[in-house]
Amino acid sequence: MAVWSFLCYDPSGERMGFHAWYDALPPALMAEVDRALDLLSREKRWVEAFYKELDGACEGLGEVRIDAPSRSTKIRICLRILGFPDLRKRVFHLLVGFEKIIGDEYRVECPKALRRKQGVLKDGSRAPPCEFP
Numbered sequence: 001m002a003v004w005s006f007l008c009y010d011p012s013g014e015r016m017g018f019h020a021w022y023d024a025l026p027p028a029l030m031a032e033v034d035r036a037l038d039l040l041s042r043e044k045r046w047v048e049a050f051y052k053e054l055d056g057a058c059e060g061l062g063e064v065r066i067d068a069p070s071r072s073t074k075i076r077i078c079l080r081i082l083g084f085p086d087l088r089k090r091v092f093h094l095l096v097g098f099e100k101i102i103g104d105e106y107r108v109e110c111p112k113a114l115r116r117k118q119g120v121l122k123d124g125s126r127a128p129p130c131e132f133p
Contacts (some may be wrong), residue, residue, distance in 0.1 A: 002041045009095045009116045014100065017079075032068040033097075035130055036082065040064065040092075051073040058110040060084060060117065061095075080105075081111040093120055093127050098117040107108070 001133040022033065040046055054061045064081040083093045096113040096126040098105050118128045 003044055003090060004041045005039070005091050006095045006130045006132075007091055007120075008038060009093065009120065011119065011126040013128070015131070017126075018084050018094045018097060022132075028071065029068055029079065030076065032066055034102040035080075036064060036066045037132065054082075054110070058082070058106060058113075061110060062092075062115055064092075064094075080109075082109060084117055091119070094121075094130060095127075 008019055008022075010019055011017060015023060023028065025033065036050060040050060050065055050067060052063050056061055061082050061084055064083070066079040066081070068077045068079065070077050080098055080100045081094050082096045082097070082098075094113045095116040096109050098109050100106075116126075
């Protein structure tokens, strides 16, 4: 039984925003994202292996952490989804997804996620329920 639900940033209502990243994933990585979000949806408390509150320039955001095996190399693929929770409603807003390669990605992705968060806080319709299979 789901404890948490997910809302996906999509200001246009046309599967843009978060879904544009999700829809472009290869099927194997999309399945890893689906598996991780399904697991988190059923947990009352999220553990650091799968979720981390961020600080510094990313203050106010949390990240869903998905480390998936690569089919071609022994290096793991590190996917990150930035968002924020509404603890009262038990929903988590998925704002930005990206592949973490060296960590510099946060310099671009955190400001983008924070702008999207402000948009969602002003107008909740910018983050409708996610449309995952």
